[in-house]
Amino acid sequence: MTQPRASAAVVQTREEQLQALLKELQPKVDAIVRRMAEKWVDTPQERELGAIEYEFRAAGQQIAATVHETGLASRKKRGT
Numbered sequence: 001m002t003q004p005r006a007s008a009a010v011v012q013t014r015e016e017q018l019q020a021l022l023k024e025l026q027p028k029v030d031a032i033v034r035r036m037a038e039k040w041v042d043t044p045q046e047r048e049l050g051a052i053e054y055e056f057r058a059a060g061q062q063i064a065a066t067v068h069e070t071g072l073a074s075r076k077k078r079g080t
Contacts, residue, residue: 021074028066032059 036059043052 017074017078021071024074025067025070028070029063032063032066035059 036056039052039055
């Protein structure tokens with residue numbers, strides 16, 4: 001048995017929500033990634049495999065938290 005397809009209106013609404021969230025996230029994530037890239041460029045070669053790994057992991061967690069917080073805030077704005 002085939003699954004019922006979502007109506008075009010629902011898909012469009014989802015896509016609009018996705019695009020709005022991405023538009024809001026892009027500058028925030030870009031700033032975090034830039035800081036990571038700057039850190040990499042500024043790190044001496046002998047330290048590439050040391051503490052910088054923890055800083056990058058923390059930055060990845062910061063990106064995840066930013067997506068979560070921004071997503072929650074966007075839902076509150078929409079009232080859903």
